[in-house]
Amino acid sequence: MLGNFFLRKRMNxxxxxxxxxxxxxxxxxxxxxxxVKGFTSIPKAIVWGFTNFYPNVESFEKLxxxxxxxxxxxxxxxxxxxxGGAFAxxxxxxxxxxxxxxxxxxxxxxxxxxxxxxxxxxxxxMILLFSFGxxxxxxxxxxxxxxxxxxxxAFMETIDEVxxxxxxxxxxxxxxYFSIVFKSVVPSTMPQMISWVLFAIETNIRxxxxxxxxxxxxxxxxxxxxxxxxxxxxxxLVVVVIVIAILLIEWLSNYVRRVIL
Amino acid sequence: MKALLEVRRVxxxxxxxxxxxxxxxxxxxxxxxxxxxxxxxxxxxxxxxCINRMIEVSSGExxxxxxxxxxxxxxxxxxxxxxxxxxxQHYNLVNRLSVIENVLHGRLxxxxxxxxxxxxxxxxxKKKAVEILAMLGLQDQIYKRADQLSGGQKQRVGIARxxxxxxxxxxxxxxxxxxxxxxxxxxxxxxxxxxxxxGITVLVNLHQVDVALKYSDRIIGVNKGRIIYDGVPREMxxxxxxxxxxxxxxxxxxxxxxENAG
Ligand SMILES: Nc1ncnc2c1ncn2[C@@H]1O[C@H](COP(=O)(O)OP(=O)(O)O)[C@@H](O)[C@H]1O
Ligand SMILES: [Mg+2]
Numbered sequence: 363m364l365g366n367f368f369l370r371k372r373m374n375x376x377x378x379x380x381x382x383x384x385x386x387x388x389x390x391x392x393x394x395x396x397x398v399k400g401f402t403s404i405p406k407a408i409v410w411g412f413t414n415f416y417p418n419v420e421s422f423e424k425l426x427x428x429x430x431x432x433x434x435x436x437x438x439x440x441x442x443x444x445x446g447g448a449f450a451x452x453x454x455x456x457x458x459x460x461x462x463x464x465x466x467x468x469x470x471x472x473x474x475x476x477x478x479x480x481x482x483x484x485x486x487x488m489i490l491l492f493s494f495g496x497x498x499x500x501x502x503x504x505x506x507x508x509x510x511x512x513x514x515x516a517f518m519e520t521i522d523e524v525x526x527x528x529x530x531x532x533x534x535x536x537x538x539y540f541s542i543v544f545k546s547v548v549p550s551t552m553p554q555m556i557s558w559v560l561f562a563i564e565t566n567i568r569x570x571x572x573x574x575x576x577x578x579x580x581x582x583x584x585x586x587x588x589x590x591x592x593x594x595x596x597x598x599l600v601v602v603v604i605v606i607a608i609l610l611i612e613w614l615s616n617y618v619r620r621v622i623l
Numbered sequence: 624m625k626a627l628l629e630v631r632r633v634x635x636x637x638x639x640x641x642x643x644x645x646x647x648x649x650x651x652x653x654x655x656x657x658x659x660x661x662x663x664x665x666x667x668x669x670x671x672x673c674i675n676r677m678i679e680v681s682s683g684e685x686x687x688x689x690x691x692x693x694x695x696x697x698x699x700x701x702x703x704x705x706x707x708x709x710x711x712q713h714y715n716l717v718n719r720l721s722v723i724e725n726v727l728h729g730r731l732x733x734x735x736x737x738x739x740x741x742x743x744x745x746x747x748x749k750k751k752a753v754e755i756l757a758m759l760g761l762q763d764q765i766y767k768r769a770d771q772l773s774g775g776q777k778q779r780v781g782i783a784r785x786x787x788x789x790x791x792x793x794x795x796x797x798x799x800x801x802x803x804x805x806x807x808x809x810x811x812x813x814x815x816x817x818x819x820x821x822g823i824t825v826l827v828n829l830h831q832v833d834v835a836l837k838y839s840d841r842i843i844g845v846n847k848g849r850i851i852y853d854g855v856p857r858e859m860x861x862x863x864x865x866x867x868x869x870x871x872x873x874x875x876x877x878x879x880x881x882e883n884a885g
Contacts, residue, residue, distance in 0.1 A: 536732025
C-alpha cells in the first residue's frame with residue numbers, strides 16, 4: 363500500500379517532467395529557436411556591450427536633456443500612483459469584507475479592480491494610444507490604471523487583515539459607518555497603505571520607462587531616440603541615469619517606511 | 624429586580640447549514656453576574672453576538688430593557704448598542720492609537736457623523752475616560768500606544784472603552800482566554816467590581832469552569848447550541864460539568880471539591 367503510494371507519486375512527477383520537456387521541445391521547433399545558438403550568443407552580446415554601450419565624454423552633453431526627461435518620468439509616476447492610490451482607497455473600502463456596506467457594491471468594486479489589475483501597463487499604454495495619441499497623458503493614464511488595480515487589491519487585503527477586530531469593536535459601540543472607517547480602519551491601515559504606495563511608485567518608475575518608449579514621452583523616449591539614431595553612448599547614459607534614479611527612490615522609500623512603520 | 628435581558632427561543636443557522644444555536648431561552652436580571660460555559664464550538668460567541676445583533680438571529684427574539692432588539696431599524700439598533708458594552712478575547716483595540724483614543728472610541732455611538740469622523744470629544748467625555756482609566760489602574764499608560772501594553776493592560780483598555788459608553792450590560796467574549804493566570808485574575812476581579820459597585824449587569828463567556836464557579840451569580844451551560852444547565856454555581860455537579868463538556872472529556876483538569884463543599 364504505502365510502497366504503491368510513493369511509487370505513484372514518483373511516476374506522476376516523472377510524467378509531468380517528461381511532458382514539460384516535450385512542450386519545450388515542440389515550442390522550440392515551432393519558433394525555430396535554437397537553444398545552443400541562444401546561449402552561445404550571450405558572450406557575444408556581452409562583448410558588444412563593453413565595446414559600444416558605455417557613456418563617453420560627448421554623451422555627457424546630453425545629460426541636462428536626460429535629467430529633464432527623467433524628472434518628467436518621475437513626476438508622472440508619482441502623480442499616477444498617488445491618484446491611483448486615492449481611488450484605490452475608496453474602492454478598497456467598498457470592496458473589503460470588513461468595511462463593505464453592501465454586498466452588491468462590494469462585488470462590483472472587486473470586479474472593477476480585478477479587470478484593471480489584470481491588464482498590464484503596456485497593454486494599457488497601447489489601448490490608450492488610440493484615444494490620446496503619443497502624449498504624456500497616455501503614459502499617465504496607463505500607470506494610473508495599472509496602479510489603481512494593484513493598489514485596490516493590496517488595500518483590500520490590508521483592511522481585511524488589520525482592521526477586522528477594531529471594526530467589530532466600534533460597530534458594537536453603536537458607532538456609525540464613517541466614524542468606524544475614520545477612527546479604526548484609517549489609523550490601523552495607513553502605514554501599510556503608504557508602504558504599498560511607495561512600492562507602487564518604485565515599480566511605476568520602472569514601468570514608466572517602458573511605457574515611455576511606447577508613448578514617446580519621458581525617459582523612455584530619450585532612450586528610444588538615442589538608440590535608434592545609433593548614439594549608443596548617450597543611450598547607455600540614459601540607462602545609468604535610470605538605474606541611479608531607481609536606486610535613489612528605493613533608498614528614499616525604505617527610509618520613509620522605517621520611519622512610519 | 625426586573626429582567627434586563629430576555630432571550631426567547633433564539634435559534635441561529637449559519638449560511639453553510641451549521642446550526643450554532645437551537646431554541647435558546649433565558650433571562651437575566653439587572654445587576655446579575657452570569658457566566659456562559661461550554662466547550663469550544665458550543666455556540667457561546669454566537670449567543671453573545673445575537674444579543675447586540677452583531678450576528679442576526681434566524682428565529683426567536685431578544686428583548687433588552689423591554690425593547691425587542693430583533694425588530695429594530697438601523698438607527699435604533701445603534702442606540703441600543705451604545706448601552707451595551709462589549710469585550711473581546713483579542714481586545715480589538717486600534718494598536719497604533721494611544722490608550723486614551725481607544726477608550727474614547729466608546730463615545731462614538733453618541734456622535735453625529737461629522738463629530739465621529741473628526742473625533743470631536745468634549746471635556747466631560749475626556750475627563751470621564753481618564754477617571755475610568757485611573758479606576759482600572761492605567762493612569763500611567765494614558766498616552767502610550769496600545770501595542771506597547773501587556774495583554775492584561777490591553778484588556779483593561781477594552782473594559783475602559785466599554786465603560787465609557789455608560790452601559791447597562793457588558794458582554795464579554797472569553798475575556799481571559801489569551802491571558803496568563805495573574806492577568807486573568809485581575810481582569811475577573813475588575814469585572815466583578817464593576818458588577819457590584821457600578822451595578823452593571825455582566826454576561827461573560829468562559830471556558831474555565833473554575834473561574835465561572837468562583838465569580839458568577841449564575842451559570843448557563845451550553846452544549847451543541849442548547850442550554851443544558853441554568854442555575855447557581857452551588858448546585859453545579861461534576862456530572863453536569865461532564866454533560867456540558869461532552870462525555871469524551873474523560874476527566875476534566877480541575878476538582879470541584881473545595882469550591883462547592885460548603
Ligand atoms: N461565521 C460563521 N459561519 C459558519 N459557521 C460558523 C460561523 N461562526 C461560527 N460558526 C459555527 O457555529 C458553531 C458555534 O460557534 P461559536 O459561537 O464560535 O462557538 P464558541 O464561541 O462556543 O466556541 C461552531 O460549530 C462554528 O463552527
Ligand atoms: Mg468563541
